[in-house]
Amino acid sequence: MAAVLFRLALLATGLGVTEIGLGNALAAGSPWGWALVLFLGLPLIVAGSAGFMVTLLGGSKQKGRSTDA
Numbered sequence: 001m002a003a004v005l006f007r008l009a010l011l012a013t014g015l016g017v018t019e020i021g022l023g024n025a026l027a028a029g030s031p032w033g034w035a036l037v038l039f040l041g042l043p044l045i046v047a048g049s050a051g052f053m054v055t056l057l058g059g060s061k062q063k064g065r066s067t068d069a
Contacts, residue, residue: 007051014044 018041025033 003051007048010044010048010051014041014046014048017041017044 018037021033021036021041023033024030025037
């Protein structure tokens with residue numbers, strides 16, 4: 001459960017930082033806004049999403065179990 005909450009926190013933080021950065025970048029043309037999006041927001045979103053995708057697409061972790069649906 002702690003792992004799920006950590007992944008959700010990564011996603012929420014990444015989305016928030018991206019929203020703040022895009023607001024500054026698009027409205028004022030701020031290079032700091034683009035840097036915030038590209039170097040902080042998007043990596044956090046990818047890290048949070050990858051955590052969910054690995055568990056969803058990883059399949060069964062028990063030996064001898066079928067991975068068929």
